[in-house]
């Protein structure tokens with residue numbers, strides 16, 4: 001079932017879009033089923049859970065952290081994570097930078113952008129993201145690599161609204177890239193538009209997502225501990 005779901009999704013993804021299999025709350029046995037079907041990128045939203053799973057599963061898995069990251073968990077997460085999707089404040093980015101520098105690496109990070117109509121505590125507004133990139137101190141942060149943006153659409157049934165939100169994210173992504181990623185290295189690194197989940201990933205890929213984060217469609221409903 002898991003293998004089938006993965007190949008069904010894969011078949012529909014454009015070659016420029018990668019699948020993040022969101023395995024939060026699902027056991028390592030199920031992750032191994034996905035792994036055996038060729039899946040290598042997995043998304044988790046709790047640090048302890050990601051670290052536990054990483055220690056039990058093959059080394060060539062790329063672990064993406066997709067949840068809200070607390071600054072006091074950064075240090076524990078860093079050795080295991082390939083991409084942090086939801087950097088929602090400059091303070092968090094600075095913290096990731098500090099701890100990454102200490103272990104001599106540069107951690108790829110996406111800026112979480114708040115584009116949905118709904119109220120949420122998390123994410124830069126498009127204006128804040130723009131101001132942050134314009135201000136330029138991120139260029140001194142050798143411990144982080146800005147790799148693009150991540151967003152979530154409103155949790156609504158209105159497909160047109162979801163499409164509009166993803167389209168705004170896509171436009172913003174390209175504009176930020178063209179405006180602020182001025183060196184060749186910056187431009188090349190800032191290449192990911194992470195958007196789309198089980199309910200809306202078809203719309204997200206039509207609007208240019210390069211990463212889709214899909215859990216329920218692959219693994220079934222989550223049973224929370």
Ligand SMILES: *Cc1c(COP(=O)(O)O)cnc(C)c1O
Pocket residue numbers: 022024045066067196197198199213214215216217
């Ligand atoms: C859980 C989660 C997903 C996956 O959601 P599904 O509806 O199960 O596909 C995607 N993105 C984020 C940020 C999540 O927390």
